[in-house]
Amino acid sequence: MNKLIWKKDITAEIYTWKSALWLLLTAIIYSVTCYLLLTNKELSLLDQTEMLWLLAKIIIGASLLVAIIDASSILTVEFEQETMEDLLISPLSVKDLIIGKFLTVMTVWALMYAVAVPYVLVSSAGSGLGPAFLAYIALYGTLMVGGFTLFVLGLSFLYRSFKNTLTTSLVFYLAVGIPALFSATLKANPFGSIISVANPLDAVFSSLDNILVDYHTALTANATYLASVAGFVVVAVVFLAVSVKVFDRHGIVKE
Amino acid sequence: MMSVSIALFAAFGAPASATAAIALDVSSSKTLSGTAGDFVTVNGTIANTGPTALSDVTAYLSLVDTTAHMPVDLEDWSVEKGLYIGTIGAGAKLPLDWKIHFVKSGDYALSILAIVKGENKPIGSALTYFHVAQKKNLNPGAVLPVALGEPILIVMFFLLLKYRRDKKSA
Amino acid sequence: MTENIIIDIKDASKSYGDRAAVRGLSLSVAKGEFFGFLGPNGAGKTTTIRMLTGILSPDAGSITVAGKLVSDKLHRAGKIGVLSESKGLYEWMTGKEFLSFFAGLYGIAEADEAAEKLLAEVGLKDRADSLVGSYSRGMKQRLKLARALVNEPDILFLDEPTLGLDPQGQDSIQKLLKRLNEKGVTVFYSSHLLHEVSRLCTRMAVIDKGVLVAEGTLDDLRRRTHKDDLRDIFLSLTGPDAEPE
Known part of the structure; x- marks a missing residue:
């Protein structure tokens, strides 16, 4: 049953041009970025590993932003277009509805990843880091997009409004994104270390630095970073579960 | 600014008359020109032409953009701007070299300056002029097929889907 | 009674x-x-x-x-079948796709055939492949009724x-x-x-x-x-x- 929801929503994304625009815009961003980076690499202004690290951050950052926007609308649209009632009257369970919506956003992420692959291959040519780059972008991107999607779906059940869900999600994205951009020097103190451990995006960027710049590609070498990201996903699942309980208590009509 | 810099270089380029007896020379002047992105080695020599040893000697590279009439910040161009030599014995001649990364195209003038402890004026070599050609590559890292091709493919794919949908609904 | x-x-x-x-x-x-x-x-x-x-x-x-x-x-x-007061329709779908989707939710095996049959019953057979967004108000109401009948309540x-x-x-x-x-x-x-x-x-x-x-x-x-x-x-x-x- 969740497959039906997934199929319906993916078809909607394609035929309403949402995914087309996102994929096109991210492809243009990657094109401009890669051209600039490779021009600088040819001038030896930028080391290839630094270039790959920058590209990895852009891929993860752009994909997260698109996932947040998509996830913010994918459930709230059912409330705002008044189609939720018909869905809840049918045999479809709330769990299947959530799974279907979740899979739709993850499919959009998969498409964005597919768009990024040629850019990664071209940029990493000769470095030997291509497979590791692709594998870790897939792993971290899936975990982060998955975690954020679950969190945003939880907000959707609480707010039932696209505008409010999107605003809160973007503020949360900024809250994790800005500290992740701080240099290692700024995070060298105990408080900075706490931020590094608690912030999943910081963990992803630090891990990618570890892999692409320092060549520590083994999973064991990045275990602590993975644990931080996995912890975020668990928190997002709990938040969603609580939000669904609140929704169940109120019912379709919000007082 | 340029004329003052060149004048200063020109003054220091002459063998020192009243201060330490040091002769500086840029030996790779003929092969220095290249293309942006190249790594080249600037070779030079420092010689103690006096009767006594000189201590605490440091040699520096100095670079001027002759088109923009501005000194160049060597941070992006060279790893070591200053080389500490220490003591040069009387009559001794030592080699110097700097690895330079040609970052930007243009016309430049280069000089080696030496500072000896206790002396209040640096000594400089003659100016070496060189040209860095622009790197013309429209397809760095063979990225162009992907950079242009992917957005076009995405547009075509969705236009095809739209065409099929419109045909079905007509 | x-x-x-x-x-x-x-x-x-x-x-x-x-x-x-x-x-x-x-x-x-x-x-x-x-x-x-x-x-x-x-x-x-x-x-x-x-x-x-x-x-x-x-x-x-x-x-x-x-x-x-x-x-x-x-x-x-x-x-049960329900024709609710809500406006809810997926305007980007065709009438047939809309009913097929709900037929699928109710586990009806031949969802497309069921959709066609329902569209004929409510007088929308000729507009089966038109987008719901292009339907008139009356057609949308008939489509909603067809949706309420999809599981033969x-x-x-x-x-x-x-x-x-x-x-x-x-x-x-x-x-x-x-x-x-x-x-x-x-x-x-x-x-x-x-x-x-x-x-x-x-x-x-x-x-x-x-x-x-x-x-x-x-x-x-x-x-x-x-x-x-x-x-x-x-x-x-x-x-x-x-x-x-």
């Missing part, structure tokens, strides 16, 4: 914050009835239907549909089904509903359009300000209010000048 009861509401209440939408509602509907549920705007009709379909839980009382409490969602979903809940339709549209829907009722489908018909309810329904209930004010056949209501004209009957039962029983 008791064993024939397919909808049984016992003392049901529902409030939204401080506002009581439905208070102590008790009524029952027999199997195969064409039951009318009348009331002015804001009387509590939609809230009652939402409680009957399990979308909302009553704060008090009990509601059973087809022998099961309304909290038993999955069982009930196979028995035993009980049909209709909330203002002919709202916004022209006389031809109203007539075609009413004829379809009559046909279904003759085949044994119980129809719970909620509306504020008196002439419709009186023409179609064998029995009716009138609700006002969340409270049941009258129940019975049209003749029962005439006897109760001593009025003959429908409009007069309705006005005497509801609103500020309502006459107490």
